Amino acid sequence: MTARQGAAVTARPGPLPSAGPAVRAPGRGTTGRLRAVALNATGVAVAVVTLAPIAWMISTAFKPQREIFSLTPHPLPAHPTLANFGTVFSGGAVGITFWTFFVNSLLVTLTAVAASSLIALVAAVAVARFAFRFRTSFLIMLLVVQMLPQQALVIALFIDFRALNLLDSLPGLILLYTAFALPISIWMLRNFVAAVPREMEEAAAIDGAGPARIFWRILFPLVAPGLVATSVFSFIFAWNEYIFALTFLSPNTPGKFTLPIYVTYFMGQHSSDWGAIMAASTLYTIPPIAFFLLVQRRMARGLVAGAVKG
């Protein structure tokens, strides 16, 4: 049920952006060179337009109040200041330091990513390596389940979790994020498991390795790139998730907020302190972007590996 980030399509087809070919047959003379220049200029324009909102957020976060509301806004802060970050870390409007929410979000996200990756990997082995009775139904269910709107499910989940005393609790969110990350993770990991040559497992078995050993020593390292690719999706899903957290976390106990709820709550409380709001949302944006940049290489390699079908 990943919002914008999941899709069965990506896991299969060929290489990712990093493997771009040279400019395709760029004529010989000046027209060719002109065309190349035009192409590159368009590329730069696309990158700039796309990055502009993010840049504006960061720039506002470093601006003093006076510059934020100045009559002629400037792209860069003239007198950069850390005061906005100071407000966020010292607790500012909410009265609780940013770190509390950061730790909440990190705990929920990392636990959910680890749990769902492991459960999904095991299930992916079942779908990729065995022919069993409900295999096709299982796969179709995974596809359909991703499409169910969370606004619909949240109604029943709210009542169920109320009965189980899991409202307003981080473990409750961990359970949900784990379950909701499963369909897309299984769907993606399936291709990676299928790409591991069976001969390697057979060889290990002949050498006397048991199933557990084969799983941890052979399969696990070989699908690690796939796990990284999958975990990007589940990380972004759990880190982003809004509607469950909004519904389940009570505004009376802000100490349990995850970051998205904190950011919007902060905005509601201090609607004109844009410097601090942008500082909070910059800090909120750093981990997924850092994570993405960190694993991007490996992710590309992983997706390519997943595309190779036996």
Place this chain on the structure above:
Amino acid sequence: MTKLPAPGRPGRPGARPSGAQADDLAAPPPPGADTGLVTRFGARRSGQDHLPWRVRPGVLVRRYHLAPYLLSAPALAGVGWLIVWPTVQVGLFSFQNYGILQVAGVAPTRWVGLANFTTTFSDPEFWVSLRNSVLFAGVVVPLTLVTGTCVGLLLNRLGRRMSVVVSTSTLLAWATPTVAATVIFYWLFNPDGGVVDWALARLPGWLGGGAATWTGFNWMTSALPVYTVATLLLVWQGFPFIAVSVLAGLKTVPAELYEAARVDGATPWRTFWKITYPLLKPIFLVLLLLSVIWDFGVFTQLYILTGSGANLDEYNLGIYVYQRAFSTPPSYGLGGALALVLTFILLLITVGYVRASIKQGALR
């Protein structure tokens, strides 16, 4: 997709080939299969049959081909408990008078037939939010797809290094958390200090600018401006994914086809429609369906932009469902009926998605 061939087969006299089909489930296990001497993956444990407690489960698993069921059990339990069962529950609520009293156990739950649905369909709010959802998806989906496809085609023509730079920067927009992205756009379009109002006020009049209209213009209080901001936001968030998927598809198109088109003097426009589009049609179909599903009931962005859905004209189906269910007093029955309608619409689209995926061979 065949099952894992038992690797220990060669060194296992008397054992059945474990790649056998389901019909031998009923057949009596041949001698040697259940002695516990052979584990699933190998034939080493011969000296350890004094440890039956360690070996017995493995034998059962192997004899009844339980492995795939055991392996998928945790995933099935999680998905079943937290996704499938709530869906069923919502379906049940929609035919009941389920509200706060029923949750608390103060008043009994009654079946009310189709009452929730008749209430829903006779509510003008419902039709407004349905209209908003349809129009919004009708604008955002084509915009996202066209922008994404153009950027994908561009990435394919760029040199290696440039391609990495551009795709990485667009994917940064994709990796920006939804709430952060929404808050950024809220700030860009803020009437007090927002940079968009400032820029529009300085545009010449023939371009629609002008200080009189745009100074302090509030984007969030009426439907059309809010949906304009939401459109820009969703296109910004959505096109990188389309671009990268299209790029991945383009890499699979044989270069000779484009070469031939170039030799024949085909225009880029014609090349796209005669070569690229037909070949990438399955990918486009899946991307189209996914985009419709994502944009039709979009919640988070609109909920934040509209300030928790204060203005009824600004509702879309996603927000309307939520408000109906969790308004004060909450009416889970009414919300459930609405959720069912939303789910039904999305499932209709999903059927298309599943069929497209099957055609693409995704279930192999």
